[in-house]
Amino acid sequence: MRYITVEIYKRGSVSPLNSLSSRFDRVALPCATGPLEEPEIAGIPVIKLVRRQVAGREYVHAEPEGDTRHSMYGGCILDASDSRFHEATGVMYPIKLHDRYEPAPISTEAQEHLRPEWEATRAFIKETDQKLLETGNQ
Numbered sequence: 001m002r003y004i005t006v007e008i009y010k011r012g013s014v015s016p017l018n019s020l021s022s023r024f025d026r027v028a029l030p031c032a033t034g035p036l037e038e039p040e041i042a043g044i045p046v047i048k049l050v051r052r053q054v055a056g057r058e059y060v061h062a063e064p065e066g067d068t069r070h071s072m073y074g075g076c077i078l079d080a081s082d083s084r085f086h087e088a089t090g091v092m093y094p095i096k097l098h099d100r101y102e103p104a105p106i107s108t109e110a111q112e113h114l115r116p117e118w119e120a121t122r123a124f125i126k127e128t129d130q131k132l133l134e135t136g137n138q
Helices: 083-089 108-136
Strands: 002-009 026-030 047-054 057-064 076-079 095-097
Touching: 002 083, 026 047, 026 083
Parallel strands: 057 095
Antiparallel strands: 002 026, 002 076, 047 057, 076 095
């Protein structure tokens, strides 16, 4: 695998919830025509490109390679004057770096502990809605 390095552009301070951009100034992007091989990017985090459809158009962003958590945009972008960046991404614009991870509001154990109360509340709301509909139709 070959790579190019890409600068992380940040505006002001970066949240510690951003996994890469809070600790690094550049990342490695896989690129078939890149000048660097794996030993040459040691210590530089590798990113992957994610392509999806948004409002009928292709949207491309980058995420840390190998991290399976749900990432979100944390305010940093990636761009390079190297034409191989645009060849690798397939777009002519800078791309957003989705490297922000927010902790779950409560633990899985706490969620399971509260589930019976949650289910009871949902049932109560559903029952109340039904009664209101019935009385409103009379």
